[in-house]
Every structure is written in structure tokens, then in C-alpha cells.
Amino acid sequence: MAFMTRGSDVVAALRAAGCVFAEDEAQLLIGASNHPEQLNRMVDQRLSGLPLEHIVGWAEFCGTRMSVEPGVFVPRRRTEFLVRVAAMIAKPGAVVVDLCCGSGAIGAALNDRLESCDLHAADIDPVAVQCARRNVEPRGGAVYQGDLYAALPHGLRGKVDVLLANAPYVPTKSIAMMPQEARLHEPRAALDGGADGLEVQRRVVLGAPRWLAPGGSLVIETSGQQAPETARLLDGAGLLGDVASDESLGATVVTGSPRSR
Template sequence: MASDLFPHDHAALVARLRAAGCVYAEDEAALLTAATDSPQALTALTDRRVAGEPLEHLLGWAEFCGRRVAVDPGVFVPRARTALLVEAAASVAGPTPALVDLCCGSGAISVALIDRLAPRWLAAVDVDPAAVACARRNLAGRDVTVVQGDLYDPLPPDWRGRLDVVVANAPYVPTPAVALMPAEARLHEASVALDGGSDGLAVLRRVAAGAVDWLRPGGHLVVEVSAGQAEALCEAMTGLGLLPTVLRAEEWEATGVLARRPGA
């Protein structure tokens, strides 16, 4: 049942959010209050948050790498830990790179990278039409190609073997573990953005296999993965002829793999 919450009753709002399991209840209360213009609107948003909808979907945006990125309902919410991919990609991109952001979701990685680099070509790809629409909105007015399709399939053939960086926040949750995820992810984000197959690495193996063809010699692949999966992913990459290195950022509790295609 909805509670009669008023903007000035901050303590009651915080208490309700905390009781619902919101770890950052104080911050969420402030954001929900700022996003509404009436007690009724605040109550409605709070009811939806308590019912498990992601805060970012309610607000319409998420903070990522110091930027506000629009996030539409059903679209994967960018996590703070994915900043590791931005840092790693920027560190190896070189001047005027050609980059591809696979499984781009809202386009958050592309938004962060285009602000830091001067790419001669940048494309963002996702198989989910809702994500593609969201990414196009976030990247409107920028020189970025946003396309729908399965990994490398929609890319122009003339970029094969010429990419400097492929970055991918591909799904890596093992299928049996998806049911154990928090409801706000499991019920409100597209399953295609979460489910990585039986061991969580099905999509990442395909990303790595494609990178062998699409990267230039000396180009780099950057992906996110769980700490427990990193070794198996590195073995798969090594078997493809890539040279992988595990990345770790304690401040974000993030793990990734940076793999180089051998050559000049």
C-alpha cells in the first residue's frame, strides 16, 4: 500500500527505502525527491522503487564516469565497475583510434570514450533494439555509428582487420545464476544483457574469436568478466592466438581482461 510521503518528510522516505533493502537510502531519497514535483509523484516513484524497479530506470539516467547517461526502461544499467573498461581502452587506443563498443547497452562506454579520445571511427553495437534506441539518444550529435545486430555482424566489412580497440561489456552471468540475481536486474533488465550461457563465457568466447579477425595486428580487446572466470577466459583467448592480461581495479571491485592481437 502506498504511503503518504511528502518532500519534507525525508526521514520517513529514507526509512521506507532502507526497509526495502536500498543500501544507499539517503542518496536515493534525495534523488527521488529531486525528480518529482509533488507528494503524489514522489509516492508513486517510491512505491515503484520499493517494488524493485531500478533507481536509474525511475530517474531516467545513470551516472557513469562522471557523466549522466540516459537509461530507458528495460535497458541494462551501466555499473560503476565498467569504468575499468573505459580506462583500459583509453590506455591502449593510441591517437585517432578506430574502436567498436560491442554489447553497448545505453552507449555509456562510447559516451565516456568519445569524450576522452579523438577516434577516427567509433561504432556501438547491440542486439537489443531498446538498447540501440537508448544509445542513439545518448550519442546523438556525435560522430558515432550506432547499429543493431549480433556482435560484429552489422559492422562495415572494410573495417575488418583495421580496428585498434574492441571493447565489450558482454553478458557473463552463468545461466543458472541469473535466477539468483537481484530482482531489479533479473526482472527489469533485458536477459540478453545478463545471460552468458552455461558457464557465463559463451558470448565472450565469440567476442574473442571475432576480435582475431577484426583487430589490426597489435590491436587490443578489452572485456569485463568476473574474477572467477578470468583464468578460463584467458585460456580461451590464448587458444585463439591472442595475448591476454587480467586487469583488476579494487576501487570498483572490477575484473577485466585486456588481450592483444600479436603483430606490429
């Protein structure tokens, strides 16, 4: 490909490749490049299907640029609803755990809304953990690597005020129908929720009561179709499930809180 020196060239190339927001993407790529050779490489990456966020190194989430790198799940705009729901529950200084944290954007965004919290995040993927540290540690938080609760310090047991979970919830057979950007460039472990999409959610819900503080809540993202079953899982764990949705974002969140005695 010849070097692109004009924004119109970048727009044309992106549009020809089927990018719906070619103008916006071109502006971001041009702004992130330091010289024509770098811009050309970045455009080639985008044309090959690499997510824009992986190319420029960040994703806008809840009004803030969060670091993202290749091989890490890109935070979705719909997940901003999970942060909004959690912000209505959490108080400044709350002990917050972002489980299956990916880039750590959810916990970081909630911390920003609260102005401060005792933030902890965990993921099984070492690449995600490395990325999350760039978003969480500057906010005074800590990131751990491991499988769900096994990653967390034992000192957090029974002390978590708000447990955030955007666990994978795509049924295995549905992954083949996802956009190429996700299927090919995001870790399968961040997408695959097992046969019914709820395998990881079950483990999150089952372990939650041992980690929540008295009065603490689990806030978990799911799909509209899966929400009734997610709420039943919470009920089985002794938590009262409350389903909330935002149609404009296509987002559904289930909150599990202690039952009143």
C-alpha cells in the first residue's frame, strides 16, 4: 500500500473495507500515529480486522481513556450500565472487587465515579492482568492473577462491599456468530460462557456469599435472555436478584443483595 498522507485516503481505505465509522476511525488513527509509515501500518492492521482499540492502545469507557492492548477483551459501551448500577450502591471508600476484570476498566471507572474506593481486580489471563495494572494501580488499586476467587487475598473474605462481574456469558455455539474482531482478536476465555453461557456465572454466584460483607452486593452483567436464570442463580445462593436494563445500550445487569430478615 502506498503511504497515506491525507485523511481522505485513510477514510477511503477504511470505508472500502466496510468500516461503518470510517471518518471517526481515521481521525483516531491519524491522531495516534507519529509519521506516515506508522499510520500506514496502523491502517493495514485495521484493514486486517484488528480492533481499533488494540491499535491505538486505549478504549473510551465511561468518558475516560482506558488502556487496552492486543489480546485483551475490549470494554463494551453497554458495560457502562453496570458501572452506573454499581455506583448507585457503592459509597466512597467501599471495598470493590472487579472479578474477570479484563482491562480493569470497570473497577477503574467505578473508582472514578466514587472518587475513591478500596479497589481490587482479578483475571485468569496474564496479558489481561498486565493491562489491568495500568488502569487500576494508578488509582491505588491492586490486580491479582488467578481463577476467580482463588486470585484474591484471603483477607478480603467477608469484606467486599461491591463485587463486580462481567464474566463471559456467550454460549459456546454462539461464538462463531460473533463479529470477527471479537472471535479472532479477543481471548476466548473472555467470551465463552459454556454450553448455556452461564458456566462462569454459576461459579461467581456460588462463591459470592463467602466474600461479600454484610449488606454487600454482587453486580453482574448478563443478557436479556439469560437474566431470569441469572436471577435464579442468585436466589439459590441466598441473594435477592434484581434485574435492570438499559434499552439504549442493549445492557442488562442483575444485582444480588442480601435478603432482609
